[in-house]
Amino acid sequence: MSTQSVTITVDGTPIEVNPDRMLLPELLDKGFSIPHFCYQESLGSDGNCRMCMVEIAGKKRPQISCDTPIVAGMEVRTRGESIEKVRRDILELELINHPVDCPICDQAGECSLQDYYMEYGLYQGKVDKKEKHHFDKHIDLGANVLHDQERCVLCQRCVRFCRDVTHTDELCVAGRGDHSYITTIPGETLHNAYAMNVTDLCPVGALTSKDFRFQQRVWFLATSPSVCHGCAKGCAIDIDHAKSKYHDDTIYRFRPRKNPEINGEFICDAGRLSYKETQTYLLRTCLAKEEILADAEALDRMKAILTEDEYPIVVLADANLYTEELAALQAFARTFHAQLYAPLEAYHDPAFGDDWLKSSQRAANAEGVKRLGIATEMPTLNDNTLVINVNHPDGHRTANRIDLLTHRPDENTERVPARLTLPIAPWVRSSGHLINEDGIEQYCEQVLRRNDPTPTLLERLAHFLDKGDDTILDNMETAL
Amino acid sequence: MNDTVKPTRITTVPRYGDQPADKLYLPAIYAGIKVTLGHFVRNVLDITAMETLEYPEEQPTDITSRYRGLHRLTHREDGSIRCVACFMCATACPAQCINIIATERTDGIDEKMPEIFAIDTLECVFCGMCVEACPCDAIRMDTGIFSVTGKTREDFVLQRDRLLSHTGAFETEQTRNKEASHD
Ligand code: SF4
Ligand code: SF4
Ligand code: SF4
Ligand code: SF4
Ligand code: FES
Numbered sequence: 001m002s003t004q005s006v007t008i009t010v011d012g013t014p015i016e017v018n019p020d021r022m023l024l025p026e027l028l029d030k031g032f033s034i035p036h037f038c039y040q041e042s043l044g045s046d047g048n049c050r051m052c053m054v055e056i057a058g059k060k061r062p063q064i065s066c067d068t069p070i071v072a073g074m075e076v077r078t079r080g081e082s083i084e085k086v087r088r089d090i091l092e093l094e095l096i097n098h099p100v101d102c103p104i105c106d107q108a109g110e111c112s113l114q115d116y117y118m119e120y121g122l123y124q125g126k127v128d129k130k131e132k133h134h135f136d137k138h139i140d141l142g143a144n145v146l147h148d149q150e151r152c153v154l155c156q157r158c159v160r161f162c163r164d165v166t167h168t169d170e171l172c173v174a175g176r177g178d179h180s181y182i183t184t185i186p187g188e189t190l191h192n193a194y195a196m197n198v199t200d201l202c203p204v205g206a207l208t209s210k211d212f213r214f215q216q217r218v219w220f221l222a223t224s225p226s227v228c229h230g231c232a233k234g235c236a237i238d239i240d241h242a243k244s245k246y247h248d249d250t251i252y253r254f255r256p257r258k259n260p261e262i263n264g265e266f267i268c269d270a271g272r273l274s275y276k277e278t279q280t281y282l283l284r285t286c287l288a289k290e291e292i293l294a295d296a297e298a299l300d301r302m303k304a305i306l307t308e309d310e311y312p313i314v315v316l317a318d319a320n321l322y323t324e325e326l327a328a329l330q331a332f333a334r335t336f337h338a339q340l341y342a343p344l345e346a347y348h349d350p351a352f353g354d355d356w357l358k359s360s361q362r363a364a365n366a367e368g369v370k371r372l373g374i375a376t377e378m379p380t381l382n383d384n385t386l387v388i389n390v391n392h393p394d395g396h397r398t399a400n401r402i403d404l405l406t407h408r409p410d411e412n413t414e415r416v417p418a419r420l421t422l423p424i425a426p427w428v429r430s431s432g433h434l435i436n437e438d439g440i441e442q443y444c445e446q447v448l449r450r451n452d453p454t455p456t457l458l459e460r461l462a463h464f465l466d467k468g469d470d471t472i473l474d475n476m477e478t479a480l
Numbered sequence: 481m482n483d484t485v486k487p488t489r490i491t492t493v494p495r496y497g498d499q500p501a502d503k504l505y506l507p508a509i510y511a512g513i514k515v516t517l518g519h520f521v522r523n524v525l526d527i528t529a530m531e532t533l534e535y536p537e538e539q540p541t542d543i544t545s546r547y548r549g550l551h552r553l554t555h556r557e558d559g560s561i562r563c564v565a566c567f568m569c570a571t572a573c574p575a576q577c578i579n580i581i582a583t584e585r586t587d588g589i590d591e592k593m594p595e596i597f598a599i600d601t602l603e604c605v606f607c608g609m610c611v612e613a614c615p616c617d618a619i620r621m622d623t624g625i626f627s628v629t630g631k632t633r634e635d636f637v638l639q640r641d642r643l644l645s646h647t648g649a650f651e652t653e654q655t656r657n658k659e660a661s662h663d
Contacts, residue, residue: 103566103615104592138591214582214592217567246579 006072011079017070024052024066032078035087035116037094037155037203039066042265043164049155050090051116055083062086087120095125097133097178099150107205109218113153135181141171142189143269144196144210149181152206158182158198165266168192182206193358196269200255209253211273216242216252224447225257227434229320229427230271231352232361234436235263239275239428239447249448251275251428261440268358283408283423284454290417295455298422299463302402305419306336306464311386311400313338314379318391319347319363322432322444325457326365326372329390332461338388342369343378346394359437367435390457391424404460423454430456543624545650548608550625551599551638552646554618560587561644563618565594569610577603578610597640601628624649 005016010027017026024039037049045066053062057075062083065076077083095113102108135149159171159182170190174183184190190198199209221240228235236259243249254275256267286298293301306313317329319342326342333340344366353360363369369376381387381398389395390404396415403409403418406426431446501507523530533540543549554562565582583595610619623646630636 103568104564104590108566214565214584217571219571220567245576 006070008070008073009075011077019070019072021070022066023054023068023070023076024064026070027054027065027076027078033119034065034078035091035112035120036066037112037153038157040157040201043157043160043201046156046160049094049153051087051094053083053086053090054078055080084120087116088123091116091121092123092126094153095121096127097135097150099132099134099137101151105148105151105205106208106213106218107151107202111205112203133178139183140210141184141207142191142195144273145190145199146208146210146213147182148206148208151204152182153204154180154182155203156182157201157203158207161198161201162190162192162195165197166192166194170195171198193268193270193354194266194356196272197256197266200265212253220244221252224445226428226444226447227364227436227442228254228267228271228274229364229434230268230274230362231359232363232366232437233262233357233359234364234434234440234442235259235267235271235357236442237267237271241447243449248451251279251448259442262436262438263357266357270352270358277407278426278428279448281408282426282454283405283421284452285423287417287421288419293420295422298420299460302420302422303464305386305402309386311384313386313388314381315340315388316390316392316395317342317369317374318393319344319366319369319376320427321365321390321457322427322430322434323365323368323372323441324432325430326368326374328458328461328465330372330374331465335465339375339379341375341377341379343392343394344369344376345378346392361437364436365434367437367439368433371435389418404457422460424460425454425456429454430458540626543626543649545622547624547626548606548611548621549623549649550601550628550646551604551610551619551621551643552623552648553597553640553643554620554648555644556589558589560589561593561618561640562616563594563597564590564592564616565597566592566615568613568615569619572609572613574607574609575603575605577601594640597643598637599643600637602633602636619643620648622648622650 003018003020006019007014008017009015010030010032015030017030022045024034024036024045025041027034034052034054036052038046039052047064047067050064052065054065055077056063056068057077095117098113102111102114105111108114137148137150139147139149141147154173156173159173162168162171168191170184170188170192171182172185173180175181196209199207201207218240220242222242223238223240226237226239228237236257238255238257239251240253240255241249241251254267254272256263256265258265286293286295288298288301313336315329315333315338317326317340321329329340332338344361344363347361347363347366349362350360352358352362378394383398383400385398385400387395387398387401388404389401391406395401395403396409396418399416399419401418403421404424405421406424409415427444428447429450431444433441433443435441496502556562565580567580567582570576570578570580577600579596579598579600580594581596582592585591585593606621608621611621625646628636
């Protein structure tokens with residue numbers, strides 16, 4: 001294996017490249033822009049779309065750069081009249097039967113066809129709209145994926161994803177030549193747990209998500225990097241949200257964010273759809289038993305209960321909390337001589353885990369809990385103990401307790417009402433660090449900035465902690 | 481892509497008002513009074529030639545097809561809504577006064593249509609950008625309607641069905657549809 005770099009000339013400039021890779025990925029990494037459909041970083045080259053043509057000195061015809069090995073001293077041209085004409089012609093071929101229905105296409109705004117047409121195309125179409133061949137436009141492939149055959153450029157990224165990545169082989173190309181189309185194997189539907197990744201992989205609007213369909217135009221979306229809280233794997237995600245004039249800041253979708261150490265470029269469908277949980281059934285008001293309380297009143301009562309009652313105090317912490325929040329809970333427990341637990345048993349879900357990304361430990365910061373030295377077993381509780389339940393799924397068993405909850409309690413589960421219930425902001429509305437099951441630490445930004453903010457856990461705890469006490473931060477730093 | 485930088489085109493406009501005659505102001509004042517007096521004499525001699533309209537009893541008659549009146553949403557040949565809720569108008573609108581909520585269209589004519597399409601005319605600046613931006617010729621300002629009245633703020637937020645009920649003042653849907661189907 002040679003890893004020594006070699007020198008090649010691209011558009012007249014000599015550059016150092018890695019000869020073990022193909023030309024296209026190397027040039028893309030070096031910042032050259034070369035249009036391509038079928039090459040995809042995680043799926044590799046397929047050589048079927050012919051969009052990535054470049055000129056190579058000494059070769060009679062333009063070559064596809066995604067399948068051309070690098071040879072020391074080669075001279076490559078990615079720009080210039082003749083190669084741009086080739087590109088324009090291939091694009092025109094690609095668009096012959098394309099419906100160009102961008103106004104109703106969810107991909108518009110993040111579509112490779114649109115981008116390439118604006119950058120390299122700009123030709124006058126020769127095919128009349130009425131002469132175009134029509135295919136099926138609304139095929140439900142399963143797993144929330146809709147297929148529009150007219151918009152497909154047959155790059156086969158979707159087919160290769162199901163073949164090479166998930167090994168489930170649901171998709172295939174049927175037909176020949178101009179009649180080819182993408183479909184599921186007869187009798188099959190898309191059913192793997194990662195299927196919705198094909199909607200990200202598809203460079204055009206041929207595969208779109210049923211969940212995101214028509215919800216928002218992509219150019220209105222702001223993107224914040226974050227981490228999925230679905231399980232202990234902690235896949236890196238981008239959260240697309242928008243705050244418009246008539247609607248408060250709202251999340252529209254989760255998309256995988258590239259992190260080679262954890263999830264590559266993919267996430268599971270369960271995690272992708274978990275954005276809904278961050279903005280539905282949220283708790284908004286403070287409650288004393290069933291009665292609604294003002295925020296200040298609730299805090300006063302909480303203070304009174306904590307200082308006046310004689311009961312020993314136990315704090316039950318959700319293992320999805322950020323490390324900063326867990327450390328603040330440790331300081332809180334010290335201040336009130338309480339015992340802090342983050343029982344992990346409740347998060348164990350063997351049905352969820354698999355051998356790729358999905359973990360059967362469904363607590364995003366279980367590792368953070370362990371590193372901070374927080375006890376992970378469930379203590380024996382009775383009504384002679386005052387329980388401070390911070391969003392723990394099993395924290396509602398005893399009546400003598402104060403709840404700090406993100407969500408309204410599920411009406412279907414049997415639940416003793418707490419003495420006091422205070423809402424806290426869900427994770428997308430606060431920020432902090434998470435440590436995944438492999439020990440990788442990631443930072444989550446505050447994503448949503450609502451007009452009606454709910455106090456975060458840290459803001460709640462600040463009322464009970466000595467402000468001059470730096471031990472929270474010190475404690476955090478030593479723990480990490 | 482294009483490496484050639486276009487030279488900036490700055491034109492220096494000559495400055496007026498520096499001459500002694502300008503600084504006197506009297507010639508300019510005289511010219512102004514001449515216009516006013518001219519109108520006065522003409523109006524006194526023939527009162528019917530006066531430009532003033534006795535609005536609202538008298539309505540303007542000089543609204544041309546280029547006049548940007550209240551918006552309307554146009555129809556397809558089959559009479560159904562033309563708009564596909566692409567949000568181009570809302571994106572182009574400088575006043576951000578178009579509120580669209582899209583939904584699946586299930587009648588087989590198209591895939592997408594607006595469930596809510598509302599223009600807040602209290603915020604609209606009647607610039608016509610929405611009409612320019614629409615790829616489907618679904619929104620027009622050729623109704624000739626120049627006044628909106630209402631008792632509450634909500635009355636001025638024109639909803640989809642109201643916008644669909646407006647008709648073009650200068651051509652019928654049929655002639656327009658004929659044009660549009662030749663695109
Ligand atoms: S796939 Fe791209 S080019 Fe085709 S309709 Fe959708 S946005 Fe337009
Ligand atoms: S559906 Fe999308 S990803 Fe699949 S072949 Fe067509 S264009 Fe490529
Ligand atoms: S006329 Fe101008 S301001 Fe009014 S809705 Fe259209 S784009 Fe917006
Ligand atoms: S009126 Fe035109 S631009 Fe506006 S959403 Fe409808 S189709 Fe799109
Ligand atoms: S990217 Fe090279 S042929 Fe498709």
